[in-house]
Amino acid sequence: xxxxxxxxxxxxxxxxxxxxxxxxxxxxxxxxxxxxxxxxxxxxxxxxxxxxxxxxxxxxxxxxxxxxxxxxxxxxxxxxxxxxxxxxxxx
Ligand SMILES: [Zn+2]
Numbered sequence: 001x002x003x004x005x006x007x008x009x010x011x012x013x014x015x016x017x018x019x020x021x022x023x024x025x026x027x028x029x030x031x032x033x034x035x036x037x038x039x040x041x042x043x044x045x046x047x048x049x050x051x052x053x054x055x056x057x058x059x060x061x062x063x064x065x066x067x068x069x070x071x072x073x074x075x076x077x078x079x080x081x082x083x084x085x086x087x088x089x090x091x
Contacts, residue, residue: 006042010057012067012075016044024048026057041065 002023009016021042027033041057051057054070067075 002037002040002042005037005063008042009044009047010041010059010065010067011043011047011050011055012065013077014044014047016047018042020044022048024051024057026059 003018003021006018006021008014008018009021021044024041024043025033025035026039026041029035033039038059041059043051043057047055056068056070058066058068060066069075
């Protein structure tokens with residue numbers, strides 16, 4: 001089950017849980033894509049719409065996902081800074 005691999009929306013920066021997500025075919029079955037885990041990705045409704053409007057997600061051999069804008073630049077998400085660190089810096 002794809003839900004057990006991806007756990008949540010694979011779009012950069014999104015952690016919508018799997019029960020909010022649709023299974024997206026990276027290569028549409030009409031274009032020869034197969035219903036196999038390598039061709040499937042979990043995407044929430046919002047991001048599912050985006051990848052059908054020019055955005056692109058790509059799975060790396062190590063299982064991590066990359067997200068690209070319609071102009072082919074990658075969407076990079078910085079790791080979240082824990083609240084504690086922010087407070088220390090502010091103090
Ligand atoms: Zn999402």
